[in-house]
Amino acid sequence: MKMFSGQNLWQEAKNIIPGGNQLLSKQPEMFLPDQWPAYYEKAKGCQIWDLDGKSYLDFSHMSVGTCILGYADDDVNTAVIESIKKGSISTLNSWEEIAFAKELLGCHSWADQVRFSRTGGEACCIAIRIARAASGKEKVVFCGYHGWHDWYLSSNIGDEKQLDKQLLPGIDPKGVPEGLGNTTYPFQFGDINAVEKILHCHHEDVAAIIMEPVRETIDIQFLKEVKLLSQKYNVILIFDEITSGFRLNYGGAHKNFNVEPDMAIFGKAIGNGHPISAVIGKRKIMEAAQETFISSTYWTERVGFSAGLATLKKMKSIEAQKMVVNHGKAIRKGLNEAAVRAGVKMKIMGIDPLLHVSFDYADGDVVQTFFTQEMMEMGFLTGSAIYPTSVYSDQQIKSFLMASEAAFSDIAKAIQQNTVLKRLKGPVKHAGLRRLTAAKVT
Amino acid sequence: MKMFSGQNLWQEAKNIIPGGNQLLSKQPEMFLPDQWPAYYEKAKGCQIWDLDGKSYLDFSHMSVGTCILGYADDDVNTAVIESIKKGSISTLNSWEEIAFAKELLGCHSWADQVRFSRTGGEACCIAIRIARAASGKEKVVFCGYHGWHDWYLSSNIGDEKQLDKQLLPGIDPKGVPEGLGNTTYPFQFGDINAVEKILHCHHEDVAAIIMEPVRETIDIQFLKEVKLLSQKYNVILIFDEITSGFRLNYGGAHKNFNVEPDMAIFGKAIGNGHPISAVIGKRKIMEAAQETFISSTYWTERVGFSAGLATLKKMKSIEAQKMVVNHGKAIRKGLNEAAVRAGVKMKIMGIDPLLHVSFDYADGDVVQTFFTQEMMEMGFLTGSAIYPTSVYSDQQIKSFLMASEAAFSDIAKAIQQNTVLKRLKGPVKHAGLRRLTAAKVT
Numbered sequence: 053m054k055m056f057s058g059q060n061l062w063q064e065a066k067n068i069i070p071g072g073n074q075l076l077s078k079q080p081e082m083f084l085p086d087q088w089p090a091y092y093e094k095a096k097g098c099q100i101w102d103l104d105g106k107s108y109l110d111f112s113h114m115s116v117g118t119c120i121l122g123y124a125d126d127d128v129n130t131a132v133i134e135s136i137k138k139g140s141i142s143t144l145n146s147w148e149e150i151a152f153a154k155e156l157l158g159c160h161s162w163a164d165q166v167r168f169s170r171t172g173g174e175a176c177c178i179a180i181r182i183a184r185a186a187s188g189k190e191k192v193v194f195c196g197y198h199g200w201h202d203w204y205l206s207s208n209i210g211d212e213k214q215l216d217k218q219l220l221p222g223i224d225p226k227g228v229p230e231g232l233g234n235t236t237y238p239f240q241f242g243d244i245n246a247v248e249k250i251l252h253c254h255h256e257d258v259a260a261i262i263m264e265p266v267r268e269t270i271d272i273q274f275l276k277e278v279k280l281l282s283q284k285y286n287v288i289l290i291f292d293e294i295t296s297g298f299r300l301n302y303g304g305a306h307k308n309f310n311v312e313p314d315m316a317i318f319g320k321a322i323g324n325g326h327p328i329s330a331v332i333g334k335r336k337i338m339e340a341a342q343e344t345f346i347s348s349t350y351w352t353e354r355v356g357f358s359a360g361l362a363t364l365k366k367m368k369s370i371e372a373q374k375m376v377v378n379h380g381k382a383i384r385k386g387l388n389e390a391a392v393r394a395g396v397k398m399k400i401m402g403i404d405p406l407l408h409v410s411f412d413y414a415d416g417d418v419v420q421t422f423f424t425q426e427m428m429e430m431g432f433l434t435g436s437a438i439y440p441t442s443v444y445s446d447q448q449i450k451s452f453l454m455a456s457e458a459a460f461s462d463i464a465k466a467i468q469q470n471t472v473l474k475r476l477k478g479p480v481k482h483a484g485l486r487r488l489t490a491a492k493v494t
Numbered sequence: 495m496k497m498f499s500g501q502n503l504w505q506e507a508k509n510i511i512p513g514g515n516q517l518l519s520k521q522p523e524m525f526l527p528d529q530w531p532a533y534y535e536k537a538k539g540c541q542i543w544d545l546d547g548k549s550y551l552d553f554s555h556m557s558v559g560t561c562i563l564g565y566a567d568d569d570v571n572t573a574v575i576e577s578i579k580k581g582s583i584s585t586l587n588s589w590e591e592i593a594f595a596k597e598l599l600g601c602h603s604w605a606d607q608v609r610f611s612r613t614g615g616e617a618c619c620i621a622i623r624i625a626r627a628a629s630g631k632e633k634v635v636f637c638g639y640h641g642w643h644d645w646y647l648s649s650n651i652g653d654e655k656q657l658d659k660q661l662l663p664g665i666d667p668k669g670v671p672e673g674l675g676n677t678t679y680p681f682q683f684g685d686i687n688a689v690e691k692i693l694h695c696h697h698e699d700v701a702a703i704i705m706e707p708v709r710e711t712i713d714i715q716f717l718k719e720v721k722l723l724s725q726k727y728n729v730i731l732i733f734d735e736i737t738s739g740f741r742l743n744y745g746g747a748h749k750n751f752n753v754e755p756d757m758a759i760f761g762k763a764i765g766n767g768h769p770i771s772a773v774i775g776k777r778k779i780m781e782a783a784q785e786t787f788i789s790s791t792y793w794t795e796r797v798g799f800s801a802g803l804a805t806l807k808k809m810k811s812i813e814a815q816k817m818v819v820n821h822g823k824a825i826r827k828g829l830n831e832a833a834v835r836a837g838v839k840m841k842i843m844g845i846d847p848l849l850h851v852s853f854d855y856a857d858g859d860v861v862q863t864f865f866t867q868e869m870m871e872m873g874f875l876t877g878s879a880i881y882p883t884s885v886y887s888d889q890q891i892k893s894f895l896m897a898s899e900a901a902f903s904d905i906a907k908a909i910q911q912n913t914v915l916k917r918l919k920g921p922v923k924h925a926g927l928r929r930l931t932a933a934k935v936t
Contacts, residue, residue, distance in 0.1 A: 058586070061589060061592055062587075064592060065587075065591070065592050065595075068592070068595050068596065068599060068606070068607055068608060069591075069592075069595055069607060069608055069609065069610075070607055070609065070780050070781050070782075070783035070784050071783060071784055073587050073591065073794060074591075074609065074610050074611070074789065074790065074793035074794050075789050075790060075791055075793060075794045076787075076789045077789075077791070078585065078586070078587055078794055088586075089586055090586060090587060091586055091587050091588065091589045092581065092584045092586035092587070092588070092589075093580065093589070094580040094581055095580070095581030095583070095584035095586075096580075096581060100581075100584050100585065100586055102586065103589060110584070110585050112585050113585060114585060115583045115584050115585050115791070115794075116585075116791045118583055118791060118792075119583065119584075123581040123583070123584055124578070124579065124580065124581040124582070129578055129579065132578060132582075133575050133578060133579075136566070136571055136574060136575060136578075137566065137571065137575075138535065138536040138537070138538075138566065139534065139536055139537030139538060139542075139565040139566040139767070140566070140574075140767045140768055141537070141557045141560055141561065141565070141767035141768075142534045142537035142542050142552065142557050142561075142565055143520065143542065143552050143554050143555060143556060143557050143558075143875060144500070144520070144530075144531055144532060144533055144534035144537075144542055144544065144875075145504075145507075145515050145520055145532060145533050145534070146533065146534070147503060147533045147534075147535070147545060149507070149511075149515065149516075150503055150506060150507050150510070150511075153507075153510050153511055154510065157510060164510070165510055165511060165512055166510060166511055167511065167512065167516065168511075168516050169516070169613070170612040170613055170769055170792060171611070171612055171613075171616070171790040171791065171792045171793065172790065172791060172792070173616075173790045174613070174615075174616060174790075177643070177644075180669075181644070181669040181670070182669065183669075184668075184669035184670070184671070185668040185669030186669075190669075190671045190672065199790065200787050200788050200789050200790060201619070202619075202623070202644060202645070203644070203671075205786070205787060223787045224785055224786055224787070225786070226626075226627040226782070226785045226786040227622075227623040227624065227625075227626035227627030227628075227632075227782070227786045228623070228626070228786075229626070229632045229645075229673070229674060229677050230632065230673075231671070231672075231673030231674050231675070231677060232671060232673050232674065233673070235671050235673060319791070319792070320791060320792075323792075325581070325582045325583035325795065326582055326583075326795070326797070327612055327769055327792035327795050327798075328792075329792070338512050339512050340512075340668070340669070341512035341513060342512050342513055343666055343668045343669075344647070344666055344667070344668040344669045344670075345518075345642050345647060345665045345666070346642050347516065347517050347518045347519075347642050348516065348517065348613040348614065348615045348616075348641065348642060349517055349519070349557070349558045349560060349613065349614060349761070349762060350560075350612060350613045350614070350761070350762075350765075350769035350770075350771070351516035351517060351613065352515060352516050352517045352520055352557075353767065353768070353769050355768070355797070356769075433585060433586075
């Protein structure tokens with residue numbers, strides 16, 4: 053089999069970068085080990101060109117959901133390039149920072165103040181620091197995934213399986229100080245009794261509840277009850293909207309549910325591919341940022357703010373959220389119908405703009421890998437997550453669904469003949485963190 | 495007095511952003527309260543245009559030392575804009591990441607692997623996590639400033655003055671969990687006995703020593719002794735080169751001193767104004783990154799890597815380090831001579847490319863503020879730090895020194911007449927964190 057240039061480079065990368073890159077979700081092993089193109093030369097709209105000049109349509113996570121408007125959006129790029137030509141940084145501050153702050157606060161009437169950073173992990177860390185400083189308490193009640201920082205990974209101290217029930221199984225708290233043990237309490241989305249029990253017992257020590265307002269399922273009643281409990285026990289409620297924000301509506305997903313948090317965190321989509329993240333919140337809480345120390349040089353860089361401003365402006369003007377929701381609906385419906393027709397046990401979880409695909413077999417990952425392999429040969433990048441972009445055309449979605457139909461038909465035959473594994477041209481995809489970190493370069 | 499547009503915007507900023515911006519060192523109060531232009535419209539070379547179209551030459555910290563090549567460098571911008579046009583991000587990885595990794599490792603022969611992030615604070619946090627994971631120990635011996643994260647601020651738990659002797663006095667550890675108390679041991683640069691004593695007593699618990707290889711003074715003997723102690727006690731030695739890196743030579747300052755650490759951290763100047771930071775280290779240590787979880791979406795963005803690559807390439811080709819060292823020498827010499835001629839007690843500390851100016855009077859901050867005010871009226875932005883850029887022309891340096899000469903003459907007169915404070919058109923600059931955070935918006 054001819055090796056892609058990207059795979060050669062990836063092997064080289066793993067020798068000089070532990071893990072090969074900076075993000076688990078972009079490691080080729082998460083999609084199609086030894087076969088995934090791994091690197092890109094150019095990306096525009098939903099199209100990606102690899103290092104060998106071969107092009108694909110991205111029906112996977114569109115860079116983990118960073119590009120609602122599609123890759124290299126002309127309007128965002130125009131604003132960003134203008135900012136760069138006029139100096140991406142200086143000893144003085146960027147006025148775009150204030151314009152972007154106003155826009156972000158403007159669509160969240162409950163919030164008074166904002167702090168900016170560059171990555172989602174940083175923003176979560178800032179929110180937790182501010183909540184702890186404002187409350188004078190330090191325990192955190194959480195649900196779901198919130199990044200790589202000590203405050204979060206400490207959940208696994210003493211019990212490495214604590215985070216297994218959250219998004220990423222098998223996170224080792226290695227390198228996180230023992231003294232952070234017992235500073236967090238995890239709960240499952242929807243389990244209001246667990247939240248009540250934790251707060252009843254520990255509210256005097258609890259600074260904040262942090263959770264995504266939506267991930268796999270919508271549960272407005274649960275959100276309302278969490279909100280009531282946060283008020284009853286005087287605990288700061290933080291919605292992590294890094295993934296869900298600006299996907300269901302122009303703002304946090306919580307606006308769809310009429311449940312307002314005390315703080316919210318944004319990242320990913322608000323920069324459409326340019327690093328920027330934000331924490332917004334009520335004044336009396338946010339002002340605590342001044343009683344601690346939260347400061348970083350590159351948080352002042354201009355591009356993040358001008359990208360954010362241009363991204364929000366365009367998302368609003370074209371109603372991008374309606375588009376990604378509709379595209380998600382169409383993809384869900386089409387995939388489901390095609391799977392039924394082929395007799396393939398495929399499941400789609402998640403809200404329309406954040407679809408999670410799985411195959412309901414004992415060796416589901418093998419089937420998933422085969423699906424990705426087949427789709428790639430037909431010119432589509434896809435995996436277990438499909439995060440639609442507004443730029444998908446009806447024709448592109450139709451092509452993707454037709455290709456999926458063909459792949460499902462192949463999958464059905466291979467399952468019947470028990471040849472799925474045999475037909476893989478490389479290893480099976482990795483499912484989670486544990487297996488991936490075990491695959492060290494030697 | 496006519497209010498600058500920038501000052502109006504700054505007042506607005508303080509209402510919606512706690513602290514007004516994202517970095518202490520760019521708050522107008524650190525230079526010239528109520529008078530500093532605060533915001534820029536355009537920056538090119540060492541010239542900055544404010545919101546009122548007035549332009550200045552930047553003889554202050556050039557965005558805290560991020561822009562060795564000057565603002566909006568044509569070659570860096572060309573590479574960055576090309577990357578943006580070809581898609582700043584995608585589901586696939588950026589090949590520039592590997593090219594940049596190779597260049598960074600290529601000029602540090604002792605290092606085998608690299609991890610990237612976007613800000614200096616993040617990079618320090620990654621280095622500490624890796625060192626703790628690799629050593630299986632968790633205490634950190636440190637000297638100097640290393641960012642806003644919990645691991646560092648925890649030094650002040652139980653003793654708020656612990657960090658006073660480091661760079662920023664008065665850091666409140668509010669919002670940092672108590673369980674992190676006693677995880678760090680501070681020492682003063684040059685005090686080898688302190689380091690020996692800490693390691694002698696605690697080496698079994700110490701993961702790493704983290705320090706800047708140079709800040710105010712060069713002390714090669716001290717660095718060599720620290721290195722020997724780190725080997726004797728089997729403790730990981732980390733050099734924080736975020737500020738010092740690529741300023742004395744093409745690489746970390748430690749290359750000038752022939753002392754190799756086990757890990758080094760870079761940020762600021764390696765992106766010439768585009769967010770990128772890096773941790774490099776020996777393989778056996780860096781591989782521990784795979785036994786913990788360190789991952790973030792925007793760390794994969796393309797611009798950081800292509801900016802880094804273009805910046806390093808240009809710095810090497812024009813020998814930018816020689817230029818900033820020579821400019822620093824010329825500024826130091828010229829300022830010192832002018833101060834002596836005027837009879838002003840001015841002191842310059844720091845290495846040539848990182849000059850720190852102070853006035854040796856009981857009310858030194860008042861004199862400093864007056865100097866900044868006078869210089870601004872003559873078209874120069876300056877403050878207590880002067881971090882030269884390679885783009886200064888001899889003529890620009892000469893103009894700056896002539897203006898300083900005039901300012902010193904005014905200062906000398908005002909001191910003699912005891913009218914310095916009276917001649918200030920606004921409040922005195924803030925000296926440190928304590929005073930600044932006390933000045934909250936009400």
